[in-house]
Amino acid sequence: MDWAIRSHQLNRRFDGGKGVHGLDLEVPAGQVYGFLGRNGAGKTTTIRLLLGLLRADEGTVTLLGKPLDWRRREALAQVGAMVEAPSLYAHLSGHQNLAIACRLRGLPYTEIERTLQQVELSDDAQRRVGTYSLGMRQRLGVALALLGQPPLLILDEPTNGLDPSGVIAMRDLLRRLSSEHGFTIFLCSHLLSEVEQVATQLGMLEAGRLRFQGSIETLRAQFPDALRVRVDDTVTALAVMRGAGQQAQLIDEGCLEIAAPSLPDHAINRLLVEAGHAVSAVGRHRHSLEDMFLSLTADTQEAA
Amino acid sequence: MNLIRATLTRTLPAEYIKLRHTLTLWLALLAPLMVVTLCVLAIVMRQKLPAAVTGAASEAWQRHLMGITYLWTGMMLPLMIALQAAWLAALEHNGAQWKQLLAQPVPRSAHYLAKLLVLLGLLLLSQLILVLLMPLSGWLMAWLRPAITTHGAPPWRFIARIGVQSLLACGLMVVIQFWAALRWRSFTAAIGLGMAGTVASFLIMQSKYGLWFPWSMPTQVLVNRPGIAAQVSWLGAGGLLVLGTLALMQLARREID
Numbered sequence: 208m209d210w211a212i213r214s215h216q217l218n219r220r221f222d223g224g225k226g227v228h229g230l231d232l233e234v235p236a237g238q239v240y241g242f243l244g245r246n247g248a249g250k251t252t253t254i255r256l257l258l259g260l261l262r263a264d265e266g267t268v269t270l271l272g273k274p275l276d277w278r279r280r281e282a283l284a285q286v287g288a289m290v291e292a293p294s295l296y297a298h299l300s301g302h303q304n305l306a307i308a309c310r311l312r313g314l315p316y317t318e319i320e321r322t323l324q325q326v327e328l329s330d331d332a333q334r335r336v337g338t339y340s341l342g343m344r345q346r347l348g349v350a351l352a353l354l355g356q357p358p359l360l361i362l363d364e365p366t367n368g369l370d371p372s373g374v375i376a377m378r379d380l381l382r383r384l385s386s387e388h389g390f391t392i393f394l395c396s397h398l399l400s401e402v403e404q405v406a407t408q409l410g411m412l413e414a415g416r417l418r419f420q421g422s423i424e425t426l427r428a429q430f431p432d433a434l435r436v437r438v439d440d441t442v443t444a445l446a447v448m449r450g451a452g453q454q455a456q457l458i459d460e461g462c463l464e465i466a467a468p469s470l471p472d473h474a475i476n477r478l479l480v481e482a483g484h485a486v487s488a489v490g491r492h493r494h495s496l497e498d499m500f501l502s503l504t505a506d507t508q509e510a511a
Numbered sequence: 512m513n514l515i516r517a518t519l520t521r522t523l524p525a526e527y528i529k530l531r532h533t534l535t536l537w538l539a540l541l542a543p544l545m546v547v548t549l550c551v552l553a554i555v556m557r558q559k560l561p562a563a564v565t566g567a568a569s570e571a572w573q574r575h576l577m578g579i580t581y582l583w584t585g586m587m588l589p590l591m592i593a594l595q596a597a598w599l600a601a602l603e604h605n606g607a608q609w610k611q612l613l614a615q616p617v618p619r620s621a622h623y624l625a626k627l628l629v630l631l632g633l634l635l636l637s638q639l640i641l642v643l644l645m646p647l648s649g650w651l652m653a654w655l656r657p658a659i660t661t662h663g664a665p666p667w668r669f670i671a672r673i674g675v676q677s678l679l680a681c682g683l684m685v686v687i688q689f690w691a692a693l694r695w696r697s698f699t700a701a702i703g704l705g706m707a708g709t710v711a712s713f714l715i716m717q718s719k720y721g722l723w724f725p726w727s728m729p730t731q732v733l734v735n736r737p738g739i740a741a742q743v744s745w746l747g748a749g750g751l752l753v754l755g756t757l758a759l760m761q762l763a764r765r766e767i768d
Contacts, residue, residue, distance in 0.1 A: 258614040260767040284616035294611035296602065298532045310525040311615040335532075351611065 209236040210269070211359050211391035212257060217266035219256055227252050227415040230266070234393055234408065236358075239385045241406030242395040243500060249415040250395045254290055254363050257393075259283070271359055284312070287357040289365060293348020297337035301328055301347050304336060305354060314355045325380065326350045341368035349377070353384075360384070361393045366401055374401065381405050403496040413504040430494045430502065434465040434472060437488040438479060447482045448475070464492065514624065517617045522625035530629070535598050539633040542591045543583065543641035547648045550579045555655050564652075564659045571660040575649050576669060577733060583641060584677050584729035585716070586709060592681065593688050593705020595633050599626050600692035600701065609767045620763035627689055627755060634685065635678065642674040672740070676732040679744040682751030684708070684725040690758040694765075725750070 212234035220226040227249040234240045244250045255261040257268055259275050268275040273282035295304050305319045323329045326346040331339070336347065345368050352360055365381075366374045382405055384390040396402050402409070409426060411419040419426060438444040441457055448455035453475070454466045468475060472489055479486050494502075530536060554564055554575070563574040603609055612622050649661035687708075692701035708726035716727035722739065728747055732740040 255610070255767065258610075260610055260613055262766060280616040280618070283614060286614070288611075288614050290610045290614070292607065294606050294608045296529060296606060296608070299529070303528055303531065307525045307528050308611075308615075310528065311521050311612070311617060313521060 210234060211236040211238075211271055212240075212393060213269045214257070215267045217253075217256055217268065218264045219252060219261060220264055221252075225249070225415065227256065227412075230415075230417060231420075232257075232410060232417070233420060234391060234410075236271070236391050237385070237389050238408045239381060239392045239394055239406045240408040240410060241402035242393060242410045242412065243399060243402055243496075244397065244412035245504075246397060248412045250397075250412055251291060251363060252415075253412065254288070254361055254393075254395060257361060258286070258288055258290065260290070285357050286359045286361060287352035287354065288361040288363075289348045289352045290361075290363050292367070293344050293351065295336045295344060295347060295351075298335065300333050300335055301339070301343075301350075302332040304347060305350060308351050308354050312355050318354050322350045322353050325353060327376070342370055342373045345369055346373070346377075349380070356388065356390075358389070359391045359393070361395075363395045364397070365394070366396070366398065378405055399496045399500055409496075411500055411503055418503045426499055427494075430499050431467045432491045432493050434468045434475060435488075435490055435492045436463045436465070436475065436479065436486060437461055438463060439485040439487075443482070444479055444484050447479060447484070451475075451478055514618050514621055517621040518624045518628070521617050522621040523628060526625045526629045529602050533598065533602070535595055535633060536636075538591060538595060538598075539637045540640060542587050543637050543644060546583045546587045547579055547641070547644040550575065550582060551648050551652055553578070554659065555652055560656065560658055564661065566660065568660045568663055569666065572649060572665050573669070575652065575661055576645055576666070576673070579641070579645060579648070580673050580677065580733055581730065584681075584732065585712065585727075588637075588677070588681060588729055589684060589709040589712065589726050590705060591637065592630075592634065592685055593692075593702055593708075596630055596685075596688040596692040597698050597701035597705075599630055601698050603693075604696045604698075613767055618763075620759045623693065623759050623762045626693070627686075627759070630685060630689055634681070638674055638678045642670055645670050673732060676740050676744045677729045680729040680732055680740075680747040682747035682749075683728060683754065684747075686751050686754045686758055687725055690754075690762070693762055722746075 210233055212232055214230050214232040217230035218228055230253060242250055252261065256263050259279055270282040271285045275282045296307070301323070302319060305322060306316060309316055309318055320329065323332050326349055328343065328346055328350065331343060336344065339347065345365065349362065349365055352362060366377050369377055378401065381392055381394065385392055394402060394406060406423065408422055409419060410417055435458065438461065441461060441463055444463055445455050445457060448463065448465060451470070453468055453470070455463050458464045465475065476486055476489050554560065564571040603612065613619055646665040649665055652659045653662040688701065688705055691704050695701065712724060712727035712730065715721050715724045716730050721727045722731055722743060728743045731743040734740065
């Protein structure tokens with residue numbers, strides 16, 4: 208498999224034990240990789256290590272086959288990045304901000320118009336960035352990353368500050384960049400629902416360690432759909448289910464959830480009906496990314 | 512891509528764009544104009560003109576040009592360098608630009624070298640304007656108050672010497688201010704250092720340590736002892752090269768948090 212990003216045993220410690228520890232990132236080329244974690248989990252530290260802004264205590268980083276340590280410029284030439292809030296010169300126009308990046312990357316100015324169109328900022332290109340809204344700044348930050356169409360985009364919270372329509376537009380843009388242009392997108396966010404809608408690969412970081420890495424399908428296989436049953440008397444129904452060897456739990460008054468049921472849905476229904484229960488609904492419940500994330504990081508939360 | 516090529520083709524043109532809509536160029540133009548204007552007014556506004564400017568033409572020119580040089584090298588130049596360095600650094604500190612800049616495929620030190628070259632360029636521009644205004648202001652005084660004898664040819668060699676030597680002598684101060692402005696995010700720290708250095712130079716410049724104190728070195732070009740002006744010029748230029756290289760190396764190794 209072609210890897211866009213690979214890190215091997217990447218370590219960086221800060222005072223108080225924070226940082227990232229033994230990170231083995233594997234981001235397949237051409238995919239949208241959602242990098243998830245709570246605030247303070249080490250997401251931004253990881254991005255800084257991937258871009259060479261911080262030095263690793265141990266470990267290596269390779270970007271599209273180029274080792275960051277000794278082929279830094281070649282590695283970074285293939286990367287467009289936005290780290291945290293977009294870095295912009297407020298006294299200059301959007302066009303001039305992009306012109307600076309063009310100069311630094313050795314790109315022709317024709318790139319500016321193309322990129323401005325991609326993020327729908329062409330009409331405001333000559334305005335001072337100081338007068339831009341938060342959403343416009345965010346889009347200009349993404350435009351800076353898109354200049355020169357680098358095959359790898361590293362975006363840290365790109366939907367921060369966007370209104371709902373801006374979030375949708377950004378999501379569409381990321382999807383398009385990946386599906387139509389074959390970009391690899393390393394998308395770092397704490398908004399799990401956002402990532403769920405665009406990512407094909409996931410990495411879950413907690414307290415500086417990767418808790419999961421792989422495709423969404425692999426993750427879903429670890430969390431099979433649960434069965435939810437609406438029933439008149441949940442207390443006795445719970446006993447019936449447990450008696451039948453099912454992992455049942457009470458969700459709310461009148462609703463049971465059976466995690467990974469070992470019996471077909473109709474068999475569970477029959478068991479409850481034969482025990483004299485009135486079953487009003489039986490349905491599959493798909494775990495959200497949030498559920499799965501919380502489950503994978505439960506031990507750290509408890510320790511905290 | 513080597514450092515010089517990256518600086519000339521990438522980071523320096525980028526720095527030029529960043530300077531638009533800033534006050535740096537205005538400061539470079541107005542600072543020497545202000546010094547010369549003050550010196551002219553200080554003489555022509557007097558009811559009784561000092562004998563030094565009404566006697567022999569050579570003595571009048573000397574008095575006028577030394578007055579300008581003293582005010583320029585002793586006060587305006589150090590303060591201007593501190594302010595220009597702080598402004599250039601603030602362009603990156605304010606918008607947290609470093610993380611964007613240093614993730615670009617150019618040598619890290621090329622960003623810092625371009626900034627140092629811009630600072631030196633602004634300084635050179637100010638110095639050229641000052642040198643140009645020196646004879647013009649003398650002729651203006653003679654025209655406004657015909658009793659003043661700064662007419663005819665000014666001492667060109669003196670003007671050229673002062674222009675070149677005071678520029679070289681401020682090299683050490685430039686590199687210290689440059690490093691401090693980039694090393695610390697605080698605008699106040701860089702300006703504070705410049706102000707402290709300028710004030711201290713008034714106390715130190717007359718002493719034997721004036722030769723070695725970076726903020727008073729440019730003023731030493733006026734000392735009327737053989738070899739002193741050349742010595743501070745070499746010290747300043749050498750300091751700029753050596754400490755400038757070390758500063759670039761240190762800054763380029765810095766981590767961005």
